[in-house]
Structure formats: C-alpha cells, structure tokens
Amino acid sequence: MPPQQTPEAFVHWLRGASPYINAHRGRTFVITFGGEALAGGGLAELIHYLALLDALGVRLILVPGTRPQVAARLAAQGEGGAYAEGLRVTTPAAMEAVKEAAGLVRTEVEARLSMGLANSPMAGARIRVVSGNFVTARPIGVRDGVDFGHTGQVRRIDGEAIRRQLADGNVVLLSPVGYSPTGETFNLSAIEVARSAAVAVGADKLLCLTEGGMTTESGALARELSPADARAWRAGQPADGDLPRTVSAAIAALEGGVRRAHLIDRQCAGGLLLELFTRDGVGTLITAERFEAIRPAAIDDVGGIIELITPLEQAGVLVRRSREVLETQIGDFWVMERDGMVVACAACHPYPDDGVAELACLAVHPDYRQGGRAGALLARAERELAAHGMGRLFVLTTQTAHWFLERGFVAGALGELPVTRRAMINYQRNSKVYIKEIA
Ligand SMILES: CC(C)(COP(=O)(O)OP(=O)(O)OC[C@H]1O[C@@H](n2cnc3c(N)ncnc32)[C@H](O)[C@@H]1OP(=O)(O)O)[C@@H](O)C(=O)NCCC(=O)NCCS
Structure with missing residues (x-):
C-alpha cells in the first residue's frame, strides 16, 4: 500500500x-x-x-x-x-x-x-x-x-x-x-x-x-x-x-x-x-447489496466500462473501442456493478436476420476474477438471446479460447459469421471464431 x-x-x-x-x-x-x-x-x-x-x-x-x-x-x-x-x-x-x-x-x-x-x-x-x-x-x-x-x-x-x-x-x-x-x-x-x-x-x-x-x-x-x-x-x-x-x-x-x-x-x-x-x-x-446484480448498461456506465477495458485493449486482449462507439452500442452492453464501480461487462450484438448474436467485450476487473462473474454474464446473455429467438452465439477471441471451449463453444470458421460482420473483421488480429448453439 x-x-x-x-x-x-x-x-x-x-x-x-x-x-x-x-x-x-x-x-x-x-x-x-x-x-x-x-x-x-x-x-x-x-x-x-x-x-x-x-x-x-x-x-x-x-x-x-x-x-x-x-x-x-x-x-x-x-x-x-x-x-x-x-x-x-x-x-x-x-x-x-x-x-x-x-x-x-x-x-x-x-x-x-x-x-x-x-x-x-x-x-x-x-x-x-x-x-x-x-x-x-x-x-x-x-x-x-x-x-x-x-x-x-x-x-x-x-x-x-x-x-x-x-x-x-x-x-x-x-x-x-x-x-x-x-x-x-x-x-x-x-x-x-x-x-x-x-x-x-x-x-x-x-x-x-x-x-x-x-x-x-x-x-x-x-x-x-x-x-x-x-x-x-x-x-x-x-x-x-x-x-x-x-x-x-x-x-x-x-x-x-x-x-x-x-x-x-x-x-x-x-x-x-x-x-x-x-x-x-x-x-x-x-x-444489503452483497452480490452485484447483472443489469443492462446505461450511458452513465460508459466511463466505468472504459476504465475496465482500457488496460485489456492496451494489452491487445480486447479490440479497441472509442468512447463514441461505446456510446452508440451501450444498449448492447450488460454490466455488473459493485459500490458504483463497473467490475464486469459484456456486449451482445444481435444479427436478427441470421438468427445469431456476437458476444464481445467480455471483461472482468482483475480484482474480481475467478468468482464466476464472466460465467454468470455468459449465462445471462444466452438466456436473453434465446428468448429473443437467437439460435447461436459466436465470439472472436485471440487469448481466451479455452474459457469458451470449456463452456460449450466449438471452433468455427469465419465463413459461418453473418456477412455484415465478416466485412468488419480485422484480419491482422488473427482472431479465432467459436460458436455455441443456444436455442
Ligand atoms: C476471461 C475472463 C472474462 C474470465 O472472468 P472470470 O469472472 O474470472 O471468469 P469465471 O470466474 O467465470 O471463470 C474463471 C475460470 O476461467 C479461467 N480462465 C480465465 N482466463 C482464461 C483464459 N484466457 N483461458 C482459459 N481459461 C481462463 C480461470 O482459470 C478460471 O478457471 P478455474 O477456476 O478452473 O481456474 C477474465 O479473465 C477477463 O476479463 N479476461 C480478460 C478479457 C478477456 O480475455 N475477455 C474475453 C475476450 S473475447
């Protein structure tokens, strides 16, 4: 200290x-x-x-x-x-x-x-x-x-x-x-x-x-x-x-x-x-608030999300997102808050025409890892997406493949992604695709 x-x-x-x-x-x-x-x-x-x-x-x-x-x-x-x-x-x-x-x-x-x-x-x-x-x-x-x-x-x-x-x-x-x-x-x-x-x-x-x-x-x-x-x-x-x-x-x-x-x-x-x-x-x-609840993010959470993900972006674990992008996409985010601090977040970008959604920007603050928070966010995302008629969830990752494999994802191919998503891929990152059936 x-x-x-x-x-x-x-x-x-x-x-x-x-x-x-x-x-x-x-x-x-x-x-x-x-x-x-x-x-x-x-x-x-x-x-x-x-x-x-x-x-x-x-x-x-x-x-x-x-x-x-x-x-x-x-x-x-x-x-x-x-x-x-x-x-x-x-x-x-x-x-x-x-x-x-x-x-x-x-x-x-x-x-x-x-x-x-x-x-x-x-x-x-x-x-x-x-x-x-x-x-x-x-x-x-x-x-x-x-x-x-x-x-x-x-x-x-x-x-x-x-x-x-x-x-x-x-x-x-x-x-x-x-x-x-x-x-x-x-x-x-x-x-x-x-x-x-x-x-x-x-x-x-x-x-x-x-x-x-x-x-x-x-x-x-x-x-x-x-x-x-x-x-x-x-x-x-x-x-x-x-x-x-x-x-x-x-x-x-x-x-x-x-x-x-x-x-x-x-x-x-x-x-x-x-x-x-x-x-x-x-x-x-x-x-009375001993356990952080998962809730949809609001615009006020953008600062907390930036705080959480910036070190991961700098380390190349997560793709860089500008404040403007986060503000535009905030409706896709879920957060876990503890004492006013965003300790975990995840985004779900749906592609309704293809019946699939992307799980992105999954992050847990280093002080709060190993507590099942990412697992809880994933489970929540799966439930919500299934309820909205999405049959599959995919993720693009460079360093966290095994975390997803251990939770029911299987290796997929870029060709399986929605066309609009493929157009935005940064091939230099060489991310791998993992897909999970959730319906
Ligand atoms: C991956 C991450 C979200 C997990 O958060 P978490 O709340 O600690 O996850 P959970 O408590 O649900 O699961 C913990 C388990 O995942 C394992 N794990 C953590 N990171 C992992 C990785 N990169 N690859 C494989 N397993 C991993 C832990 O070892 C632990 O398993 P154990 O208890 O058997 O040792 C968190 O480590 C993180 O924010 N990492 C940096 C960002 C990232 O990689 N996001 C995914 C981008 S696609």
Missing part, C-alpha cells in the same frame, strides 16, 4: 485506485467521527483525507462528535456528568459545555479545512465549509424515570438545504446540536445526526470512524455484513456501548435507503482512504 517505493509500484497502486476514484466521484458521503479524533495529531491527517475526497469530487457531510471536549469542560468545573442509555444526561451546565465544545470543534475543523499552505497536502485546496441550522430537535424527556434534560433527538433534517449546499460544491459540517421550533438548543448524539442526515439527503455512504473495530466472536474483524448479520451481532452486545449504537445507526441508515455503511477503526493509519480506494478495505461494510 502507499506510500510506494518504486515508480512501478506507485503506478500500479494509482491504477488500482482509479476505478474507485471514478466510482466515488459525485457521490455523497456522510462521515462521522468522535471528538477523540480531534485530539493529538490525528486531526491533521484526517483533514488531509477529507480534503483529498473533496478534491476527487466526493460530496461531504461531516459530523464530528464532541464528547471528550464536553467532558473536559465539565471536569474543569468539577462536574462529572451522568449517562443513561449511552447518552449524556444534559443539565443546564452541561448544555453550556456542549455549546462551547460544539463551537470549538466546528471552528477547529473549519480552520483546518481552510488551510492552503504550500508544500503541504492541502496546497491550493480551497474548501468551502458551511454549517447552519439544518437540524431540528426535540427533547428526549423523561425515560424510565431518567430526566434527560437538554439531551435531544433528531426531529427533522433539512435535507433539501444540505443538498443545495453540496451541489454548490460546499462541504457541510453538522454539529451534534439541534434547535427546537421553540428556540431551545439540544445536545444530540453525533451518530444519530449522521444517520438522520444520511437518510435525509439520500447519501450513498455513511462512514463512521469508530474507537476500535467491529469484531466477530472469534475476535476477527467483521468484514462484510448484511443488515441481518449486523442485527444478530448487535443483539449480543450491551445496549449502551458506543460501537453497538453505531451499528444500530448503520442498520437504520440502510433501512432509510443509504446503500452502504462502513465502520472504520479510527486508529488504523490511512483507514478512511484504504476503505474507500482498495478492494478489500480495512473496515466493516454493512450493506
């Missing part, structure tokens, strides 16, 4: 990251982290990652927590503070500390994001950060005999206003503080604000930097969980723990339409970037 020593390794790493860069551009991520992340040297590093995501075109909503900052203020006043259900019971004195801490954290994050120092990773970065009264709150009130005081819960998030700010290129910073229509201020939990904001704006991801990772019974890091798996994990945990509450919020976010929730141990160096730009990531992904 980066930083890399040799130019080759660097280029390899950058190439590996480029599909993810493409996939994340224009997406909306809500990122929440505890006030612990602001202490020590961690903030400078985190801010650089956030600046990088901003520069790569990711729309960011940041929700920093303030718990240690509030605790420090109260301690200075000789107050400890009480907790119930994992939440602070907010007395009037604690509420003052909350407001101070929220202001301080906001100012700190804004200041750091404003840095554009030459010779730093932030050089030239012009990041506009906006905060505002986007969060409406109501008091929790008295629960199980505990008066939560000024501790509140999210009542509404002004998703429309936030979306407008994001569309204007602004980073949105939400404090864990909300206001009631009666003008009162409430202390909220950052994870609840993050979850509610993610749902309100229809975010693509909720990313939670946690204190410690989410581990399974065997002590291993939980890598990819369905909401059902996450619920089962949650059931075995104490109700008021920070990590379990984060997992509950992640599940609720998915139920509210957010596609993916990630939990990343804050202590893991570079964790946020590794989670977003490498195949396996370093955190826990909770998603």
Whole structure:
C-alpha cells in the first residue's frame, strides 16, 4: 500500500485506485467521527483525507462528535456528568459545555479545512465549509424515570438545504446540536445526526470512524455484513456501548435507503482512504447489496466500462473501442456493478436476420476474477438471446479460447459469421471464431 517505493509500484497502486476514484466521484458521503479524533495529531491527517475526497469530487457531510471536549469542560468545573442509555444526561451546565465544545470543534475543523499552505497536502485546496441550522430537535424527556434534560433527538433534517449546499460544491459540517421550533438548543448524539442526515439527503455512504473495530466472536474483524448479520451481532452486545449504537445507526441508515455503511477503526493509519480506494478495505461494510446484480448498461456506465477495458485493449486482449462507439452500442452492453464501480461487462450484438448474436467485450476487473462473474454474464446473455429467438452465439477471441471451449463453444470458421460482420473483421488480429448453439 502507499506510500510506494518504486515508480512501478506507485503506478500500479494509482491504477488500482482509479476505478474507485471514478466510482466515488459525485457521490455523497456522510462521515462521522468522535471528538477523540480531534485530539493529538490525528486531526491533521484526517483533514488531509477529507480534503483529498473533496478534491476527487466526493460530496461531504461531516459530523464530528464532541464528547471528550464536553467532558473536559465539565471536569474543569468539577462536574462529572451522568449517562443513561449511552447518552449524556444534559443539565443546564452541561448544555453550556456542549455549546462551547460544539463551537470549538466546528471552528477547529473549519480552520483546518481552510488551510492552503504550500508544500503541504492541502496546497491550493480551497474548501468551502458551511454549517447552519439544518437540524431540528426535540427533547428526549423523561425515560424510565431518567430526566434527560437538554439531551435531544433528531426531529427533522433539512435535507433539501444540505443538498443545495453540496451541489454548490460546499462541504457541510453538522454539529451534534439541534434547535427546537421553540428556540431551545439540544445536545444530540453525533451518530444519530449522521444517520438522520444520511437518510435525509439520500447519501450513498455513511462512514463512521469508530474507537476500535467491529469484531466477530472469534475476535476477527467483521468484514462484510448484511443488515441481518449486523442485527444478530448487535443483539449480543450491551445496549449502551458506543460501537453497538453505531451499528444500530448503520442498520437504520440502510433501512432509510443509504446503500452502504462502513465502520472504520479510527486508529488504523490511512483507514478512511484504504476503505474507500482498495478492494478489500480495512473496515466493516454493512450493506444489503452483497452480490452485484447483472443489469443492462446505461450511458452513465460508459466511463466505468472504459476504465475496465482500457488496460485489456492496451494489452491487445480486447479490440479497441472509442468512447463514441461505446456510446452508440451501450444498449448492447450488460454490466455488473459493485459500490458504483463497473467490475464486469459484456456486449451482445444481435444479427436478427441470421438468427445469431456476437458476444464481445467480455471483461472482468482483475480484482474480481475467478468468482464466476464472466460465467454468470455468459449465462445471462444466452438466456436473453434465446428468448429473443437467437439460435447461436459466436465470439472472436485471440487469448481466451479455452474459457469458451470449456463452456460449450466449438471452433468455427469465419465463413459461418453473418456477412455484415465478416466485412468488419480485422484480419491482422488473427482472431479465432467459436460458436455455441443456444436455442
Ligand atoms: C476471461 C475472463 C472474462 C474470465 O472472468 P472470470 O469472472 O474470472 O471468469 P469465471 O470466474 O467465470 O471463470 C474463471 C475460470 O476461467 C479461467 N480462465 C480465465 N482466463 C482464461 C483464459 N484466457 N483461458 C482459459 N481459461 C481462463 C480461470 O482459470 C478460471 O478457471 P478455474 O477456476 O478452473 O481456474 C477474465 O479473465 C477477463 O476479463 N479476461 C480478460 C478479457 C478477456 O480475455 N475477455 C474475453 C475476450 S473475447
């Protein structure tokens, strides 16, 4: 992983990251982290990652927590503070500390994001950060005999206003503080604000930097969980723990339409970037979309397809196709998408007068091979073509003959291809023809 020593390794790493860069551009991520992340040297590093995501075109909503900052203020006043259900019971004195801490954290994050120092990773970065009264709150009130005081819960998030700010290129910073229509201020939990904001704006991801990772019974890091798996994990945990509450919020976010929730141990160096730009990531992904579905390609997939097939074209494995050709033929393509990235594609060009179709441009991203994806695309193509009255499928290949032979294709002759197709053959490629009966 980066930083890399040799130019080759660097280029390899950058190439590996480029599909993810493409996939994340224009997406909306809500990122929440505890006030612990602001202490020590961690903030400078985190801010650089956030600046990088901003520069790569990711729309960011940041929700920093303030718990240690509030605790420090109260301690200075000789107050400890009480907790119930994992939440602070907010007395009037604690509420003052909350407001101070929220202001301080906001100012700190804004200041750091404003840095554009030459010779730093932030050089030239012009990041506009906006905060505002986007969060409406109501008091929790008295629960199980505990008066939560000024501790509140999210009542509404002004998703429309936030979306407008994001569309204007602004980073949105939400404090864990909300206001009631009666003008009162409430202390909220950052994870609840993050979850509610993610749902309100229809975010693509909720990313939670946690204190410690989410581990399974065997002590291993939980890598990819369905909401059902996450619920089962949650059931075995104490109700008021920070990590379990984060997992509950992640599940609720998915139920509210957010596609993916990630939990990343804050202590893991570079964790946020590794989670977003490498195949396996370093955190826990909770998603209902565990298996990529095959779907017809749309014009928006052209960029992802180019990303996938360009190295194969350069290696001479696939015929070169210009963007214009891909745009014209996009209706013939099928893709498999994972987290916004095209991981596999295939095209079926039908020749209805001849009752045959060509399978072309079959490609699977190197990180996702050997998983049966190409086989699934072929099976899907065969089913669809047979349903449309095509009796035979042919393919022209230079290096993948055996893959097709093992799947029922037999060697054919160029003379068996439709006349219109023969006219377009590049004989220099010396491709071989393989044909399969599919009717
Ligand atoms: C060929 C390709 C599409 C297979 O994708 P995939 O999702 O890994 O395929 P599947 O998981 O369905 O099948 C994997 C099997 O195919 C085999 N295979 C992969 N490439 C092969 C090749 N060129 N020739 C023969 N077999 C091959 C693998 O060894 C594996 O078999 P194994 O599990 O018995 O070892 C993929 O390797 C690729 O994109 N290659 C580059 C592009 C290409 O050649 N496309 C075809 C152009 S006509």
